[in-house]
Amino acid sequence: MENTNKGNIYISKTSPPSVIKAYHEQFQRDFLMFLKCRAEEMVSGGRMVLTTLGRRSDDPCSKECCYLWDLLAETLNNMVVEGLIKEEKMDSFNIPQYLPSHKEVSNEVNKEGSFVIDCVEVFEVKLSEEDAQGTNMGKTMRAVAEPLLLSHFGESIIEEVFTRYTNVLKNHLSLKDSKLVNVCVTISMTRKG
Incomplete structure (x- = not known):
């Protein structure tokens, strides 16, 4: 995906x-492997x-x-403009995560075939008022993204990235129609006999 997702770090x-x-196909491969491994571990x-x-x-x-x-x-693109991050580094960075819909999860379970x-x-996770204002979300995202950013961009920019990111979050969440939504998909399945 290098340079084909210019200016973005995710879909x-x-x-x-x-x-x-590419993101969807990687999800399909990974989730299929996960299901196959769990099927081997489980009893009928x-x-x-x-x-x-x-x-x-x-x-x-x-x-x-x-x-x-x-x-x-x-946040990262602003740092590129200011010369704090090289554009080539930015364009070669992609978050390795895919958030599936319930239909995609169900399709992969059915395709793998070991489970009913x-x-x-599908449900939303309620965020506290502090999270909804961005106070804690910057810290949460840092816990998720810091190891990836660190290995790709190096340690020297990390503090600056997350200081700026927290401010960007707060600014966007202060807008009237902005809100953070965490959606979860829960699936219950039984191992076939």
Whole structure:
């Protein structure tokens, strides 16, 4: 995906279809392998409940799954403009995560074939008032993204990135129509006999 997702670090409305396809196909391979491994470990009739971050929308570029990464990309792009990060480094960085819809999760379970789906639910995780204002979300995103950023960009920019990112989060969340949404997909399934 190097340089094909220019200016982005994740799937975005401006990502070309090839990038969206690559993310989806990687999710399919990884989740299929996960299901095969769990099927080998489980006895017939055994039950597994899995909860993962996901999305309600069929659109993999929807705000509910891309918003926080878009804001981090905005932060990094501003640092590129200021000469703090090299553009080539920015363009070769991609977050290795895919937030699936409940349909995509169900499709992969059915395709793998070892489980019967008992129930699939999608729900929002309520954020505290502090999280909704960005106070803690910068710290949460740092816990997720720092190791990736550190290995790609080096240690020298980390403090600056997350100071700026927290400010960007606060500014965007102060807008009238902005809110953070964490969507989870939970699936309960039983191992076939």
